[in-house]
Amino acid sequence: xxxxxxxxxxxxxxxxxxxxxxxxxxxxxxxxxxxxxxxxxxxxxxxxxxxxxxxxxxxxxxxxxxxxxxxxxxxxxxxxxxxxxxxxxxxxxxxxxxxxxxxxxxxxxxxxxxxxxxxxxxxxxxxxxxxxxxxxxxxxxxxxxxxxxxxxxxxxxxxxxxxxxxxxxxxxxxxxxxxxxxxxxxxxxxxxxxxxxxxxxxxxxxxxxxxxxxxxxxxxxxxxxxxxxxxxxxxxxxxxxxxxxxxxxxxxxxxxxxxxxxxxxxxxxxxxxxxxxxxxxxxxxxxxxxxxxxxxxxxxxxxxxxxxxxxxxxxxxxx
Ligand code: DGY
Numbered sequence: 001x002x003x004x005x006x007x008x009x010x011x012x013x014x015x016x017x018x019x020x021x022x023x024x025x026x027x028x029x030x031x032x033x034x035x036x037x038x039x040x041x042x043x044x045x046x047x048x049x050x051x052x053x054x055x056x057x058x059x060x061x062x063x064x065x066x067x068x069x070x071x072x073x074x075x076x077x078x079x080x081x082x083x084x085x086x087x088x089x090x091x092x093x094x095x096x097x098x099x100x101x102x103x104x105x106x107x108x109x110x111x112x113x114x115x116x117x118x119x120x121x122x123x124x125x126x127x128x129x130x131x132x133x134x135x136x137x138x139x140x141x142x143x144x145x146x147x148x149x150x151x152x153x154x155x156x157x158x159x160x161x162x163x164x165x166x167x168x169x170x171x172x173x174x175x176x177x178x179x180x181x182x183x184x185x186x187x188x189x190x191x192x193x194x195x196x197x198x199x200x201x202x203x204x205x206x207x208x209x210x211x212x213x214x215x216x217x218x219x220x221x222x223x224x225x226x227x228x229x230x231x232x233x234x235x236x237x238x239x240x241x242x243x244x245x246x247x248x249x250x251x252x253x254x255x256x257x258x259x260x261x262x263x264x265x266x267x268x269x270x271x272x273x274x275x276x277x278x279x280x281x282x283x284x285x286x287x288x289x290x291x292x293x294x295x296x297x298x299x300x301x302x303x304x305x306x307x308x309x310x311x312x313x314x315x316x317x318x319x
Contacts, residue, residue: 007051008029010029010036011051025048051300051304052073060086078209080209093316101286101287110165112282119138126138145168147171150173152174152206152216153206158206174188174191202231204233217239217240225254237265246272256279256280259279266283
């Protein structure tokens with residue numbers, strides 16, 4: 001009897017999906033909170049495949065400890081945890097889960113827009129703190145309808161959000177390096193980055209995080225926005241100079257923000273963001289629904305097994 005090749009699974013999967021992998025491979029499973037380093041991954045130097053999450057760096061140091069590895073299947077659409085160039089050089093196929101989480105992330109983005117502009121989280125804190133019962137009136141907020149939404153990075157998720165924003169009565173602008181040909185959902189109009197920052201009442205960041213987009217939004221960008229504008233980020237924390245954002249929120253350079261992602265996650269209790277009442281803070285829940293996580297897990301396992309079997313996976317990032 002030939003022994004099975006070994007696969008590392010760095011997340012908890014539904015038992016039927018784990019069984020699909022176990023039917024063909026020996027599986028070593030760890031929770032996603034277990035982050036391997038180059039030293040500790042050496043214990044698994046014989047793995048051929050690795051299903052993991054964005055919490056796990058997959059860098060040159062780690063890859064150099066894994067000579068048999070041919071596939072990394074990321075249980076996420078983002079793959080900023082992976083040094084793709086290093087993986088490609090070593091012949092390791094990287095996979096992600098595009099498409100299946102667009103609606104879920106769009107839902108959180110729309111909720112974040114409404115929550116920041118209409119002050120929904122603040123209003124809830126106001127009620128729970130007994131302010132309403134104490135006879136105080138919640139301060140007036142701003143309308144969402146009639147306002148301008150500017151989407152930086154109009155891709156699959158932006159195309160889900162734009163028509164919803166239009167249905168809410170917003171005008172939608174977007175900026176991409178290359179404008180989209182033809183009619184864009186939500187009748188979104190392409191404008192320059194500077195025009196988008198100047199005209200938008202809500203600036204929504206949906207750019208993927210890469211080496212080039214680290215720090216994509218900084219102090220100058222906040223300064224270019226209206227002082228009544230809201231900044232919404234459901235993408236990645238490292239896209240933003242977080243110190244500049246905090247300063248802009250503290251000094252009224254912009255009116256508020258809603259963040260589902262931060263530079264350091266989980267957000268440390270000592271972060272100045274925690275002290276600010278004009279920011280909605282969410283714990284990276286864009287894709288966090290039962291149905292969407294199941295669809296992501298299905299695709300991540302398909303990707304892993306297809307790639308290991310030599311077939312083209314649906315979510316292939318590098319080849
Ligand atoms: C993704 O899939 O990239 C989500 O942000 C979860 O990390």
